[in-house]
Amino acid sequence: MGKKNLIAVLVLAIVIALFPLLVKNDYYRSIMVFVGIHAMVTVGLALLLVYAGQISLGHGAFFGIGAYTSGILTVKFAANPLLALVMGIVLVIIVAYVIGKPSLKLTGHYLAMATLGFGWLAYIFFNEQTNLTDGPSGLIGIPQLSLLGIELDTDLDYYIVVWLLLLIFLCMALNITRSRVGRALRSIGDDEIAAESLGVDTAKYKIQVFVLSAVYASIAGSMYAYYLNFVSPSDVNIFFSIRLVIMVVIGGMTNVWGALIGAAVLTIMPEVLTIFEDYDVLIFGGILVLMMIFMPKGLGSKLASLETLIQLRHSRRRS
Amino acid sequence: MTLSAQLAQYVISGITIGCIYAMVAIGFNIIFNSTGIINLAQGEFVMLGAMSMVLLSHFHIPFLLTFLISIVAVGIIGGLFQRLVIDPLRNESMIVLVFVTLGVSILLSGSVMFILGKEPYLPPAMISSQPIPFLGTAIDPQYLVVMGVTLTVVVLLTLFFEKTILGQAIKACSINRMAASLVGINPRKMIFFSFVLSAVIGAIAGIVIGPITMMEYDRGPMLCLKGFAAAVLGGLGSIHGAVLAGLMLGLLESFGAGYVSSSYKDALPLIVLLAVLFWKPTGLFGVTEEREI
Amino acid sequence: MTKLSPCIEIQQVSKKFGGLMALMEVSTQVNANEIKSIIGPNGAGKTTLFNVITGFISASSGSIMYKGICLDQKKPHQIASEGIARTFQTPRIFGNMSALENIMVGRHIRTRSGIFKAALSWPSSRKEEIEIRARSKEVVHFIGLDAKRDELAKDLTFAEQRSLEIGRCLACEPGLLLMDEPAAGLDDEEQMALADLIFKIRDGGVTILLVEHHMRLVMKVSDEVLVLNYGSKIADGTPSQIRSDERVINAYLGRKSANA
Numbered sequence: 001m002g003k004k005n006l007i008a009v010l011v012l013a014i015v016i017a018l019f020p021l022l023v024k025n026d027y028y029r030s031i032m033v034f035v036g037i038h039a040m041v042t043v044g045l046a047l048l049l050v051y052a053g054q055i056s057l058g059h060g061a062f063f064g065i066g067a068y069t070s071g072i073l074t075v076k077f078a079a080n081p082l083l084a085l086v087m088g089i090v091l092v093i094i095v096a097y098v099i100g101k102p103s104l105k106l107t108g109h110y111l112a113m114a115t116l117g118f119g120w121l122a123y124i125f126f127n128e129q130t131n132l133t134d135g136p137s138g139l140i141g142i143p144q145l146s147l148l149g150i151e152l153d154t155d156l157d158y159y160i161v162v163w164l165l166l167l168i169f170l171c172m173a174l175n176i177t178r179s180r181v182g183r184a185l186r187s188i189g190d191d192e193i194a195a196e197s198l199g200v201d202t203a204k205y206k207i208q209v210f211v212l213s214a215v216y217a218s219i220a221g222s223m224y225a226y227y228l229n230f231v232s233p234s235d236v237n238i239f240f241s242i243r244l245v246i247m248v249v250i251g252g253m254t255n256v257w258g259a260l261i262g263a264a265v266l267t268i269m270p271e272v273l274t275i276f277e278d279y280d281v282l283i284f285g286g287i288l289v290l291m292m293i294f295m296p297k298g299l300g301s302k303l304a305s306l307e308t309l310i311q312l313r314h315s316r317r318r319s
Numbered sequence: 320m321t322l323s324a325q326l327a328q329y330v331i332s333g334i335t336i337g338c339i340y341a342m343v344a345i346g347f348n349i350i351f352n353s354t355g356i357i358n359l360a361q362g363e364f365v366m367l368g369a370m371s372m373v374l375l376s377h378f379h380i381p382f383l384l385t386f387l388i389s390i391v392a393v394g395i396i397g398g399l400f401q402r403l404v405i406d407p408l409r410n411e412s413m414i415v416l417v418f419v420t421l422g423v424s425i426l427l428s429g430s431v432m433f434i435l436g437k438e439p440y441l442p443p444a445m446i447s448s449q450p451i452p453f454l455g456t457a458i459d460p461q462y463l464v465v466m467g468v469t470l471t472v473v474v475l476l477t478l479f480f481e482k483t484i485l486g487q488a489i490k491a492c493s494i495n496r497m498a499a500s501l502v503g504i505n506p507r508k509m510i511f512f513s514f515v516l517s518a519v520i521g522a523i524a525g526i527v528i529g530p531i532t533m534m535e536y537d538r539g540p541m542l543c544l545k546g547f548a549a550a551v552l553g554g555l556g557s558i559h560g561a562v563l564a565g566l567m568l569g570l571l572e573s574f575g576a577g578y579v580s581s582s583y584k585d586a587l588p589l590i591v592l593l594a595v596l597f598w599k600p601t602g603l604f605g606v607t608e609e610r611e612i
Numbered sequence: 613m614t615k616l617s618p619c620i621e622i623q624q625v626s627k628k629f630g631g632l633m634a635l636m637e638v639s640t641q642v643n644a645n646e647i648k649s650i651i652g653p654n655g656a657g658k659t660t661l662f663n664v665i666t667g668f669i670s671a672s673s674g675s676i677m678y679k680g681i682c683l684d685q686k687k688p689h690q691i692a693s694e695g696i697a698r699t700f701q702t703p704r705i706f707g708n709m710s711a712l713e714n715i716m717v718g719r720h721i722r723t724r725s726g727i728f729k730a731a732l733s734w735p736s737s738r739k740e741e742i743e744i745r746a747r748s749k750e751v752v753h754f755i756g757l758d759a760k761r762d763e764l765a766k767d768l769t770f771a772e773q774r775s776l777e778i779g780r781c782l783a784c785e786p787g788l789l790l791m792d793e794p795a796a797g798l799d800d801e802e803q804m805a806l807a808d809l810i811f812k813i814r815d816g817g818v819t820i821l822l823v824e825h826h827m828r829l830v831m832k833v834s835d836e837v838l839v840l841n842y843g844s845k846i847a848d849g850t851p852s853q854i855r856s857d858e859r860v861i862n863a864y865l866g867r868k869s870a871n872a
Contacts, residue, residue: 102598108413108417110596113592121589124583128583242421281428283429285422285425288421288425
C-alpha cells in the first residue's frame with residue numbers, strides 16, 4: 001500500500017488503541033463506535049465515488065439491508081448473530097449486483113437518480129413490510145453479537161470489533177488504490193472512454209467496486225444493529241444516504257483517508273455542537289452547497305495544496 | 320360502491336396526481352433543455368409554493384393576491400438559485416452539479432422545517448364548494464381545479480415557446496447554444512429565465528395540489544423522483560411527453576393503490592423510474608442516440 | 613508474418629446515423645508493419661471509421677478482420693485486448709494522474725491482478741506492480757518525458773500530452789496503432805519530430821493507421837493512402853498515385869496542392 005499509507009495506518013492503529021485507555025467515559029466511546037461504523041461505509045463509498053467517479057445516493061439501502069437482515073434473522077428466526085451478518089453480506093451482494101449492473105451503465109444524473117430511487121424503494125420496504133421489519137417504530141430486541149463464543153456487551157467490546165473491522169477495510173481499500181485495479185478505477189473516473197480504449201473493462205470494475213462498497217455498508221449496518229439492539233427505517237433513509245455522501249465529500253474527493261476524516265467530522269460534530277439538534281438538515285445542506293462552490297475538491301485537496309505550499313517554501317528556504 | 324364509481328374515483332385521483340407529476344416533469348425538462356442538468360431541487364419548488372400559501376394565509380389577503388405573491392416569491396428563489404449557485408458552477412463536472420442541486424434541495428427543505436416545523440399543513444383552496452356528483456361518486460372541485468390549471472399551464476407554455484420572442488430564444492439556446500449566442504441571445508440570461516419559469520410552474524403545482532394532499536417540509540424528494548420518472552418516461556426534454564407520462568404514472572399509482580397495495584403505492588412510480596432508466600432511458604417517445612466520441 | 617500479409621482488413625463497412633450515411637461500403641486493408649494514412653475533407657467519415665474499428669460504434673453492415681480475428685460485436689475494451697490501440701483527436705489523457713501513471717494504465721491489458729489480489733496485497737500482485745512501474749518508466753523514456761514523469765498530466769503542454777497519449781498506447785504493446793490527427797496543433801518542427809516517432813514505432817513492429825490533414829506529414833510517412841469523401845472511398849494507393857489521381861484532386865487535394 002505504499003510507505004506513507006502504512007505509516008498512517010500504524011499511527012491510526014496506535015491512536016485507536018490508546019483512546020479507550022485514556023477515555024473511560026462510555027458516551028465518548030460510543031461516539032467513536034459510531035465514527036467507526038460510519039467510516040466503514042465511507043471508506044468503501046470513497047472507492048466508488050472518488051476513484052471511479054460513480055455517484056451513489058442510495059448506499060443507506062445497503063446499510064439497511066445489513067442491519068435489517070441481522071435484525072430480522074436474529075429476532076424473528078432466532079438465528080445466530082454471526083450467521084445473520086453473513087446472510088446480510090450474501091443478500092447485499094445479490095442486490096448490489098442486480099441493481100448495479102443496469103445502473104452503472106448510466107452516467108451522472110441518471111445514475112444519481114437511479115440510486116436515489118433504489119434507496120427510496122428500500123426505505124419503503126423497511127417501512128411497510130411490517131410483518132418482517134415491524135415498520136416505522138423499528139425493530140427492537142436485536143441480540144448482541146457473539147464472536148468465538150464471547151458475547152459483546154459493553155461499548156468497549158463493540159469499539160474494539162468495529163475499529164478492527166475498519167482497519168481491515170481501510171487496508172484493503174488502500175491496497176486497491178495503489179494497485180493496477182486502483183489505477184483502472186481512477187482512469188474510469190477521469191475519462192471512461194479513454195479507459196475503455198486501453199482495454200479497461202469499465203463495466204466489470206464499476207460493478208466490482210459497487211458490490212465491495214455495498215458489502216462494507218452491509219457489515220457496518222449489521223454492527224449498528226447489534227450495537228444498538230435496534231434499527232428503524234428512519235435510521236437508514238435517504239437523508240442517511242446523503243449524509244454518507246456528504247461525509248465523503250467533506251473529507252476530500254481525493255483519497256480514502258478523507259472519507260475517514262469526513263466520517264469522523266460529521267459524526268462527532270452533531271454531538272459536540274448542540275445547535276445541530278434542530279438545524280442539522282439545514283447545516284448539512286449548507287455544507288454541501290458551500291463545499292461545492294468553494295472547494296469542489298474537498299478538504300483533502302485543500303490540505304494537499306497546503307502541503308505542497310509548505311514543501312515549496314521549505315525548498316525555497318534551502319536554496 | 321359500484322364498480323363504475325370506484326373506477327371513476329381511481330381515474331379522477333390518478334389524473335389529478337398525474338397532473339402534478341406532469342408539472343414537475345415539465346419543470347425538469349425546461350431546465351434540462353437549457354442546461355443539460357437535472358435539478359434535484361425541483362420538488363422543493365412545489366413544496367415552497369404550497370408553504371408560501373400557508374404562510375400568507377395568516378394575512379387575510381384575497382386568494383388571487385396570495386397566489387401571485389407565492390409564485391413570484393418561488394420564482395425569485397428559483398432565479399436566486401440559478402444566479403448564486405448554478406451560474407458560478409456552470410463549468411464544473413456533473414458530480415459537482417448533482418451535489419449542489421442536492422445541497423440546495425436540503426437547504427430549502429431545512430429552511431421550511433426551521434420556519435414551519437415538521438407537521439403537514441393545509442394550504443387554502445381557490446374555491447370551497449360542494450363535491451360534484453359524478454358516476455356514483457362525488458368529486459372535490461379542487462381536483463377539477465388541478466386539471467384545469469395543468470391544462471392552462473401546458474397551453475400557455477406551448478404558446479410561449481412557439482409564439483413569444485423570449486420563449487423562442489430559450490428554445491434556440493436549448494437547440495444550439497453557440498448559434499443562439501451568435502444571433503445575439505444571451506445564453507446565461509435564458510438559463511436564468513428557465514430556472515425562474517421552472518420554479519413558477521413547480522409553485523403552481525404545489526398551490527393547487529396542497530389543498531388536496533396537504534404539504535409537509537420533506538415532500539420534495541418524493542415529488543422530485545416521481546416527476547423525474549415522468550420526465551424520463553416521456554423522453555427527457557419533451558414537454559408533451561412529460562404530460563402524457565405524468566398522467567400515466569398518476570393513473571398507475573392510483574390504480575396500484577386501489578388494487579395492489581396502498582402501502583406500496585409510492586413504490587410503483589419508483590419501479591417505473593428504475594425500469595425506464597435501465598431499459599429505455601430515452602423514454603417512450605425518445606430516440607436512442609449513439610455515443611459521441 | 614510476411615511483409616504483405618494484411619494486419620487489418622476493413623470489408624464493406626457501412627454506417628448509417630438516422631438518415632445520414634456516414635460510411636458507405638468502405639473496403640481497404642493495411643499490411644503488417646506498414647503505415648497507412650486516411651485523408652479526406654471534414655465530415656468524410658474518417659473518425660467514424662476509427663470509432664467503428666475500435667468498437668465504440670457498431671457498423672450497420674460489413675465487417676472488420678484483425679489478424680484473422682473478426683472484430684464485429686466486440687466491445688472497445690475487448691478490441692483493445694486484441695491489440696489495437698488508438699489516440700483521439702483531442703488528447704484524452706487522464707489529467708488527474710501523473711504522466712507515469714497514465715503510461716501505467718497502458719500496461720493494464722498486459723497484466724492480470726484483480727481486485728481481490730490487490731486488496732489482500734498478494735505477492736503476485738505486488739510483483740506485477742513492480743514490473744508495471746519498470747516497463748512504464750521505459751516507455752516514458754522512449755517518448756522523452758522523463759523530466760515530467762511525476763507531473764500531473766493536465767499540467768503538461770499540448771505537445772507533451774500528445775506524446776503521452778501515444779506512449780500510453782505503446783505501453784499496451786499493440787499490433788495496430790490508430791492515430792487520429794496526431795499532428796493537429798503541432799508546429800513544423802514538432803511535426804518532423806512526430807514523423808520520426810512514427811517511424812520509430814513502426815520499426816518496433818507496430819502497424820500504423822492514421823487520420824491526418826497535414827499533407828506534408830502524410831506524404832512523408834505513408835506507405836499507402838486511403839482517400840474518403842462523403843463516407844465513400846474515392847482512392848486507395850501509394851502517395852504518388854494519390855497525388856496524381858484526378859478524383860482526389862477534384863474532391864480535395866486540388867484546394868490543398870498550394871499548401872502541400
